[in-house]
Amino acid sequence: MNYWAVLVAAVSSFLVGGLWYSPALFGKAWVRENGGAMQQGHPAKVFGLSFLFSLLAAACFAWWVEPAPELDAAVKAGAVAGLGFVAASFGINYQFAQRSFRLWLIDGGYHALQFLLFGLILGAWH
Template sequence: MLAAVSSFFLGGLWYSPVLFGRAWNAENGGEKPPGHPAKVFGISFLFSLLSAAAFAAWLGAAPALESALKAGALVGFGFVAASFGINYQFAQRSFKLWLIDGGYHTVQFLLFGVILGLWH
């Protein structure tokens, strides 16, 4: 649960004007995605919970911090960001947008690794 909450807060900061929010909006044509905020945030939190739970199950009980961090980097960059890269090529999305979105998921899974590697 803590890992999912950390992901949610990371996303709020990552996609805010403080970090990459303006660049992300510009790369998406300056438009914010449609949708009711409660629905968007609620479903996003459920996906964060699913990601954290799946990652925790994959790591197993009481992973060492170093192993959890390596796994976080592998999953975040090697699986998620790389998969985004494939989709972004076919959708003709920018490299900059891939860096923002892939970077978020890489940091997200590294954060999961820190939390799960220390939480036992």
């Protein structure tokens, strides 16, 4: 496993998430779709744990695609993981929780992009 690529993939996920959920992109809509509730908790804890989860996701993805995957195979695996596993699983939960389709698009879209980035980074960096 390329640990540097895993670290960069996790950082990319964290940075894209910051932009994705910012007011410049989908932050305002995300807050509105969550009933206007802002995130609670100490920012250092929230961001620290979020980065650790990004690192865990990147490491698991790297293990799944194995060392030195071909770029096209890694990107396809990213699409399968992001859309087929994560976003689809969110969709199931969101239906039972009566959350909006728009919220699913925001959250599922982020994770689809997250795993596509993982595939791009791990497939390009050997």
